Amino acid sequence: MPSLLILVPLVGILVLNFLFKLVVRRAAFWFVLVLFATQAVITFLHAPFFYAGSADRLNPFFKVVFNVDGISFVALLCIEIVCLASLVVARYTLHDLNQRFNFTNLLLISSIGMNGMVLTSDIFSLYVFLEVAAVSSFIMIAFRRGKRSLEGAFKYIILSAVATVLMLAAIALFLLACSDTSFAAIRHGMGQSPHSNIILFAVGMFVSGLFIKAGLVPFHAWLPDAYSAAPDAVSVLLAGIVTKACGIYALIRLVVSVFGFSPGLNQVILLLGAVSVLAGALAALGQNDFKRMLSYSSISQIGYIALGLGSGTALGVAGAVFHFFNHAIFKSLLFVNSAAVAEEAHTTDMDKMGGLSSRMPVTGSTSVIGFLSAAGIPPLAGFWSKLVIIIALWKAGDIAYAVIAVLASILTLSYLLSMQRRVFFGRLRQGLEDAKEVGAGFALISVFLALIIIACGLLFPLVFNAIYASVKQILIQ
Amino acid sequence: MTNLNLMLLVLMVAAAVWAVMARSLLKAAIGLAIASIIITIFMFEFNSPLAAVFELSVCSGLITVIFLSTIGLTRPLSHKELLALSRDRGRRYGFMPLLVIACGAILAFVFLKMPLDLEVAKNTISVGAREVLWNFRHLDLFGQIMILLAGGFGAVLLFRETNTDEW
Amino acid sequence: MSGSIAEFFWVFTVFIAMLAFAGFYCILVTRNLIRALIGLEILNKAVTLLFIVVGYITGRQALVQALVITTIVIEVVIIVVAGGVIMSVYRNDESLDARNLRNLKG
Numbered sequence: 001m002p003s004l005l006i007l008v009p010l011v012g013i014l015v016l017n018f019l020f021k022l023v024v025r026r027a028a029f030w031f032v033l034v035l036f037a038t039q040a041v042i043t044f045l046h047a048p049f050f051y052a053g054s055a056d057r058l059n060p061f062f063k064v065v066f067n068v069d070g071i072s073f074v075a076l077l078c079i080e081i082v083c084l085a086s087l088v089v090a091r092y093t094l095h096d097l098n099q100r101f102n103f104t105n106l107l108l109i110s111s112i113g114m115n116g117m118v119l120t121s122d123i124f125s126l127y128v129f130l131e132v133a134a135v136s137s138f139i140m141i142a143f144r145r146g147k148r149s150l151e152g153a154f155k156y157i158i159l160s161a162v163a164t165v166l167m168l169a170a171i172a173l174f175l176l177a178c179s180d181t182s183f184a185a186i187r188h189g190m191g192q193s194p195h196s197n198i199i200l201f202a203v204g205m206f207v208s209g210l211f212i213k214a215g216l217v218p219f220h221a222w223l224p225d226a227y228s229a230a231p232d233a234v235s236v237l238l239a240g241i242v243t244k245a246c247g248i249y250a251l252i253r254l255v256v257s258v259f260g261f262s263p264g265l266n267q268v269i270l271l272l273g274a275v276s277v278l279a280g281a282l283a284a285l286g287q288n289d290f291k292r293m294l295s296y297s298s299i300s301q302i303g304y305i306a307l308g309l310g311s312g313t314a315l316g317v318a319g320a321v322f323h324f325f326n327h328a329i330f331k332s333l334l335f336v337n338s339a340a341v342a343e344e345a346h347t348t349d350m351d352k353m354g355g356l357s358s359r360m361p362v363t364g365s366t367s368v369i370g371f372l373s374a375a376g377i378p379p380l381a382g383f384w385s386k387l388v389i390i391i392a393l394w395k396a397g398d399i400a401y402a403v404i405a406v407l408a409s410i411l412t413l414s415y416l417l418s419m420q421r422r423v424f425f426g427r428l429r430q431g432l433e434d435a436k437e438v439g440a441g442f443a444l445i446s447v448f449l450a451l452i453i454i455a456c457g458l459l460f461p462l463v464f465n466a467i468y469a470s471v472k473q474i475l476i477q
Numbered sequence: 478m479t480n481l482n483l484m485l486l487v488l489m490v491a492a493a494v495w496a497v498m499a500r501s502l503l504k505a506a507i508g509l510a511i512a513s514i515i516i517t518i519f520m521f522e523f524n525s526p527l528a529a530v531f532e533l534s535v536c537s538g539l540i541t542v543i544f545l546s547t548i549g550l551t552r553p554l555s556h557k558e559l560l561a562l563s564r565d566r567g568r569r570y571g572f573m574p575l576l577v578i579a580c581g582a583i584l585a586f587v588f589l590k591m592p593l594d595l596e597v598a599k600n601t602i603s604v605g606a607r608e609v610l611w612n613f614r615h616l617d618l619f620g621q622i623m624i625l626l627a628g629g630f631g632a633v634l635l636f637r638e639t640n641t642d643e644w
Numbered sequence: 645m646s647g648s649i650a651e652f653f654w655v656f657t658v659f660i661a662m663l664a665f666a667g668f669y670c671i672l673v674t675r676n677l678i679r680a681l682i683g684l685e686i687l688n689k690a691v692t693l694l695f696i697v698v699g700y701i702t703g704r705q706a707l708v709q710a711l712v713i714t715t716i717v718i719e720v721v722i723i724v725v726a727g728g729v730i731m732s733v734y735r736n737d738e739s740l741d742a743r744n745l746r747n748l749k750g
Contacts, residue, residue: 013626064616102634109627120616124711128620131718135624138725139631145732154733157726158671158680165687168715172694176702486659493663493686497670505682512686516693523700528709532692535716540685540723547678547727551734569673576669581662588654617714628721635728
């Protein structure tokens, strides 16, 4: 029953606030850990191969049909895994118990928002849950009230609200031309009058709003500030899933299921994807701050997903979905490692670091796996998804974009290698002798994420065929 | 297109421009409230009483109160800062009314050139607004509850008086 | 009849666009954080009016009222959170100048 995915966290919030707050706060962490593990299990039970849209027993209450198809399944899985990782990071980096408690509550609200956004089939509900996730992100960035966090949060608020206004205006115009706000009604309305100026304008506005939320260049201005200024646990969450679910997942879902591929839209997405890929990679090359470099790298990787989407073929969309999953895992892993490093070295300036791999072996080695996957080195998962995207672009005739993707892959390798070298390899720096592994939980979650990367890389044929089959099935309808 | 509607629209845009350009933030908040009231009048005129009451109480009321309290709780700029700011203020905001009117004129011109047909979808539901909200849009209600919860957390966490502890 | 409805809609759209332009301009040009919030509010007003006009033309006022109420609730929460951030910024360094928020360049 998909509605469990948005009700279980709500139950969690109520139990946390009415039970644990009064009794014992330390146990709250374990309770929420179990909660997210349960959610992951529920998500697995909804895998497209054994969930055929059967009866949702809570359906009469919600009066909507929650549809879980191949793309939603991948996104839901990402959400649960990244929330888990973020929770573990919070356990070790937020030392004040009150702050940890508040963060946990906000994490639960954010997961409700993202799950709802993935599950809904109505464009206005998409907007509502997107705002739920966005508002909880604002608060999570700002709640420790440091100067940089407030700055990042405010920029994010303003740009996100501008994107919201664009999307709302587009929804109003959709309401004018179609009979309802559900996906089916909009698809029907678009089919009936495909050349209507109003509908084209509305699609353009909505997609622009999504570009701002996704962080595609040139609408990315808020992203590096928000990622690097946020507390570490929040950066893991933001980079891993919030920006991706709010922006690029919504774009994939809408283009695939509602708007349909049209040459103009494809060209715009391809262009913005290519510009993001290059600009993000080039900007990441010159960064000295660990988290800021990772955030520019995120912009670049989201450009890859956009390139896969813009190719317009089932192979391209499947590659985009697979890269969505891979990016969630490896970027979360890299941010978890940066959180460990920041916790031990008390800085994120890479010029002040060096040789940490000797003191923090687990962090160093999982970071190697993360960076190899991000750079696209076989046989790790990142290589396969990038390869699929490049092949899809080649087959669709967009040769120039394929070449740009390959070039950017080289750039990605170079800046990530420089990061790895500066932070982990080399000689140990002066003040870092007493750095050690942060804790068992950190090591566990890093190893867990690294294992997922390795497994998806080795089991690539199995995993990718499943995604490709479901994407083909969705696109046929 | 009645004259009353046109006049209200012009007044609304004028109030918004005044809100943007006013030197004092209090006057800006009041300009915003006036624009909200005019929108409420439009809502009443277009048979949307429920939304009108909501807009009146929340936007012209609650939001104006929030703005006024935020403005009141933060100290106004010192005299030197004010002088420095007002020197280039004219350069920044001076052209705004003309720009807004120009924007309207260009758009009006464009719309006159375009064909005026409008394909409007047919209405299929004929119940009141309360029924729509309660019977058809449960998911939105759930989302509203969630966002109010998040807003509650935000208000508690961000308005507290304790010291900061971070870089 | 359809002609006058179309004319009605386009006239309203012109004014809504002017309102939206004022809001965008405000966010772009201002140096005061609170005024940026005011610009945001103006944008939201423009969209609310667009919804109401669309509801009136298509005769679907019930649905549009439900949507507008939800939008207003979300808008209030965003203003509260942004107001909280502004208050915290003010408590940190006693100034509301947006030029002070330039620490994160690079």
